[in-house]
Amino acid sequence: MSLSTPILQNVISFDSGFDHNFTFVSIDSDQVIKNRLVIQLASDNTEIYNEIITTFQYIHALPENTLSNNQSYIAYLSTFNSNNDESLSSNIVLFSCYTNPIITFSNLNPDQIINNSSYEFELSYTQNEGEEVESYQINLYDINNEQISTSSILYDGLLKHTFSGLLDNLGYKIKAEIVTDHGMIATTGYINFTVNYTTPIIASALILENLPNSGKIKISTNIINIIGTSNPSPSTYIDNEIVNLTQSGDYVQFDNGFNLNGDFTLKLWGLNFSNEEIFCTLYGENDTEATKYRIELQYFYDQIFVNIIVGDLKYHIYSENISPTPLSTDLIYICLQRSGYFYNIITENFGT
Amino acid sequence: MIIGYNFLSDEDSINPMYLDIGNIKKIKLTNALIDEFSLLTGIQNTTSIKSEWSAYNLLLAKFQGNLNAGNVDFTNLTVATLKIKRRNIEELNNWYTLKQLNYVANQSDEYFDNLNVYGQEYEYAIVPTTSSDIEGEYITNSILSEFNSAFICEKDVSYKLLYDMNYDDTTRIKPVAVFQPIGNKFPITVRNGLINYDQGGLKALVLSQETEDSYSEINRIKEVSHRKTILDFLTNGNTKILKDFNGNAWMIQISDNPQVSYVNDLSQALANINIKWVEIGDITSKNDLYYENLIERLD
Numbered sequence: 001m002s003l004s005t006p007i008l009q010n011v012i013s014f015d016s017g018f019d020h021n022f023t024f025v026s027i028d029s030d031q032v033i034k035n036r037l038v039i040q041l042a043s044d045n046t047e048i049y050n051e052i053i054t055t056f057q058y059i060h061a062l063p064e065n066t067l068s069n070n071q072s073y074i075a076y077l078s079t080f081n082s083n084n085d086e087s088l089s090s091n092i093v094l095f096s097c098y099t100n101p102i103i104t105f106s107n108l109n110p111d112q113i114i115n116n117s118s119y120e121f122e123l124s125y126t127q128n129e130g131e132e133v134e135s136y137q138i139n140l141y142d143i144n145n146e147q148i149s150t151s152s153i154l155y156d157g158l159l160k161h162t163f164s165g166l167l168d169n170l171g172y173k174i175k176a177e178i179v180t181d182h183g184m185i186a187t188t189g190y191i192n193f194t195v196n197y198t199t200p201i202i203a204s205a206l207i208l209e210n211l212p213n214s215g216k217i218k219i220s221t222n223i224i225n226i227i228g229t230s231n232p233s234p235s236t237y238i239d240n241e242i243v244n245l246t247q248s249g250d251y252v253q254f255d256n257g258f259n260l261n262g263d264f265t266l267k268l269w270g271l272n273f274s275n276e277e278i279f280c281t282l283y284g285e286n287d288t289e290a291t292k293y294r295i296e297l298q299y300f301y302d303q304i305f306v307n308i309i310v311g312d313l314k315y316h317i318y319s320e321n322i323s324p325t326p327l328s329t330d331l332i333y334i335c336l337q338r339s340g341y342f343y344n345i346i347t348e349n350f351g352t
Numbered sequence: 353m354i355i356g357y358n359f360l361s362d363e364d365s366i367n368p369m370y371l372d373i374g375n376i377k378k379i380k381l382t383n384a385l386i387d388e389f390s391l392l393t394g395i396q397n398t399t400s401i402k403s404e405w406s407a408y409n410l411l412l413a414k415f416q417g418n419l420n421a422g423n424v425d426f427t428n429l430t431v432a433t434l435k436i437k438r439r440n441i442e443e444l445n446n447w448y449t450l451k452q453l454n455y456v457a458n459q460s461d462e463y464f465d466n467l468n469v470y471g472q473e474y475e476y477a478i479v480p481t482t483s484s485d486i487e488g489e490y491i492t493n494s495i496l497s498e499f500n501s502a503f504i505c506e507k508d509v510s511y512k513l514l515y516d517m518n519y520d521d522t523t524r525i526k527p528v529a530v531f532q533p534i535g536n537k538f539p540i541t542v543r544n545g546l547i548n549y550d551q552g553g554l555k556a557l558v559l560s561q562e563t564e565d566s567y568s569e570i571n572r573i574k575e576v577s578h579r580k581t582i583l584d585f586l587t588n589g590n591t592k593i594l595k596d597f598n599g600n601a602w603m604i605q606i607s608d609n610p611q612v613s614y615v616n617d618l619s620q621a622l623a624n625i626n627i628k629w630v631e632i633g634d635i636t637s638k639n640d641l642y643y644e645n646l647i648e649r650l651d
Contacts (some may be wrong), residue, residue, distance in 0.1 A: 117479075117487040118651055140445070149445040162651035164437070164447045165490065206478050208495040215503035215510055215595065217465045217495060219436055221478045225457045226411055228419030240417035242387045251382040254421050257457065258391070258410045260376035265396040265408075269387040277383040284373030293373040299384070310371040331387060333400040341371075348400045 003087035004029035006058075008077045011095035013131075013182035016067040018100070022060045022075065024090060030081035035060050042072040042094060052080070070129040072096045099128040101186040103136075103178050112193045118164035123176050123188075125159060131180045133157060141173040141190065148172075166195045226257035245279075246272055266336040272328045273299035278307075297336065302326065304334055306345050319345045327352065379411070389413045389421070431455045432483040435649070436463050440636075441473040441494055448638055449649035455480065466505040467593055467646060468497040469601040469635065502556070502596035504586075507646050511582055513556040516624060520553035549631040550602060554594075557615075557624050558582055570621045579612065579623060586610045586627060591644035594629060603633040603640060 006026045014020045026032050037060040039049040049066055060077060067073060077090045106124035108114075125133055138151040138161045151161035159178075166172065171194045177187040207220040230252045236244040243252055260282070273279055277299060284293030296307040304319040319334075326332055331350040336343065381389060388402055391411040405412050405423040413421035436451040451463050461478075468474060473496045480488040501514035529542040560578035562571040586606050595601040608628035614620040633640035641647045 115486060117490070118485070120651065163445065164449075164487070164651050165439075165445045168489070206476060206491050206493040208476055208493050210495065210498050211464070212499045213512070214464075215466065215468075215499040215501070215505065215512065217468050217474070217476075217497060219463045219465060219476055219478075220460065221434075221491070222423075222460045223434070223455075223457075223478075223480075224409075224422040225431075226420070226422035228413065228421055230419060235415075235419065237415065237417050238385065241415065242385050243381075243415040243419075244385055245382050246385060251380050252386070252413075252415075252419060253378065253380045254411060254413070254419075255378040257422055258377070260391065260393070260410055261374075263394050264376075264410075265392040265394065265398070267388075267390040267392070267400075268381075269389075269400075269402070270384045271387070272385045274383040279382060279384045279386075280389075281380045281382075282373070282376045283378040283380070285375045285377050287373070287378075295373060295376075308371045308373065310373055313371055315371060335398045335400070337395055337398065339395050344398075346398055350400070 002030060003032075003079055003081050003085055005088040006032075006035070006077055006079050006090040008075060008090040008093050011075065011093050013096045013098050013180070013184050015100040015184075016069050016071075016097040017064055019064050020062045022062060022077065024058050024060070024077050024079075026058060026079055026087075029079070029087075030085075032056065032058065032079040033082055034080035034084075036078045036080070036086070037062065037075060038077070038089075039067065039073050039075045042074050045074075048073065067097050069097045069099050096182060098131050098180075098182065098184060101125060101127040101131060101133075101178065101180055101184055103176060103186045103188050105174070105176065105188060105191060108174070108191060108193060110191055110193075114166065114193055114195050117166045117168070117195065118162060119166065120160055120162040121174060121176070123159040123178070125178060127180065131182060131184065133159065133178050134181045136176060136178040138163075138174065138176045141175065143171040143173065143192075145173065145190070168195060170195055224257055226254055228252045228254045242271075246274065263339045264337070266334075268297075268334045269331060270334070271326075271331050273326075273332065276300055284310075295336075297334065304345055304347055306336060306343055308343070317343055317345060319347045322347045322349050324349055324351075386413075386415060388415065430482055431480045431488070433481045434461065435477075435479040435481055435487070436465075437477040437479055437490070438465065438474050439477075441475050446638070447477065448641065448647050449651055450647050452481075452648055464508075466503075466507060466510045467635075467641070468499075469595055469599065470497055470499055470597045471599045472497050498597075500597055502554075502594070504592055504594050506585075506590050506592055509585060511558070511585065513554065513558070515557040515559060517556045518554065520555075520628075522550050522552035525549050525551060551607065551628070551630040553608075553626065553628040555613075555624050555626040557622060559622070563622075570618070572621050575621060575623075579625070582625060583610055583612070586625070591632060591646065592629075593635060593646070601635050602629070602631045603635045603644065603646075604629040605632045 004026055006024045008024045022037055034052050034054045036052045040047050074092050074094050076092045079087045104124050106122045121138055135153050135155050137153045139147055140149040140163050141147050149163055173190040173192055175188055175190050179185055209218040211218055238244055278296045279299055280297040282295040287293040291311050292309045294309050298305040302321045302325055305316050307316045326349050329352045333348040335346045392408040393410055396408055411421045432455055434453045434455050435449050437447040437449050439447045453461055475492050475494040477490040477492045479490055501512055502517055503510050503512055526548050531540045560574040562574040592604050594604050606627050607630040611626040612623045614623045633644055642650045
């Protein structure tokens, strides 16, 4: 055998400030024990580098800062066998050096808390010599580095992508990678973040229905947003579970977002009812203080009275005695039903 | 009285009270510590077990540090819009925003999704969103998409293609150059580029809803206007979805002039419409759907 002509492999642009390995192949050849790499400026063929290194490997390690960024070069390589015979020069490869691009998330810091289930991740890209981004990709991972979602490879140059459906109180990782016009690659590495947001909660059903004759899916929902008013405002709460309306003049009122007509079932859980006082009033739409159209629930010596008042007419029914006799700390359940002109009132004492 | 615990317990319990206070639009609570208050339409069970919002609830106040009594908790949040999102059930996180609706308090919403593919199970979500685009919790439900013919549709319009429906052969376009070098026995093929799409055609008898509903009587005036509407739709230049109940679905543009061939046996009362189409995007690609104006948002 003899030394064959080596084939120097294509060189992707790299940053001259770092070591770089030039790789080659040598087929049907004597054992290669040394290789010589020659690098010249592409503009005028000025020789910049011409060194022999001893290695069995098919690489030539170029030391950092041998070349300069923002320059184009040509390179070729020859090999040596144990007799110190030198092969013919390889093919010539043209390449350029550029400063490594830097890619970061412009709107995300490590361990940032995102207050949204949807977030547009934006990238910031810098490269000293103005190298352009050819493509980029942003991947979303769970905390165990399992990929959850990806932007896929994008060529739009926008350098941003929105991931939605991020779950509350979970940790995620995100990583972006860009490829420049000359094939340089930069990545942000894994960036941790967590998601925490105040969630508007919808309890209404989301109803889906196939419409086979129309080829569509019908999506229906029903959102009801009712916020009461109160005196005092804000109301006083006990353990954020019970509203305290025991002081004279205190009340909570609901007067928007609903319209009740016909039959109904009213349920109320409360305690410490003031004796002989009205604790719940349902007002008809024509009610005034002068002419009343209302239903009143009144606590009256361990019974609940239901007063139906229309103008000067007043009827009432009342519950059985609440049993056992309530203490002021006992939680009382009251249920009023109306079916047509019939009313039903029941109570239950849960105790303390 | 409804027969309940206090049946016959007072002198008026068996007497109906013919007093009507009218519609109730205001409720006031006072003079007690109130733990929870619930108002339901109709006669519901009288159980003392507290329950979550149901289809019968008109109002449910839990007084957990606020005065919310609806089925949403928008405390300290101003909901501006509702996003309607969809994903294929097998895809973990690939939500498409189909539509963004302005939020109007206490208003029911309906939306019709024309982009569903037969046989695909979807999960839909309603997402309340603030004006600063903070999304709330996803309220989801899933459904297996099913329909019974072929349809050509845009985001908000859909036409059924059922009668005398014929597909032309579809062709997968993938250009290949064949070179025949002098010294070779076999040619060399070259496939450059990423071009790879379907094209085809179809022909269908289109009927107006009036004719279809009558089963036998042809409403000639409606047929003419219906055909004109479809032809305007086919020539409006918008990207469309062609889908059928075999599970085929393509994102297409009409690639040739639509043709109308009249049924002369019926004195031209009915006609077939013949179109050629070319696939211009991936129906599963969020980007393609967005840039072809088939979904409203890219997020």
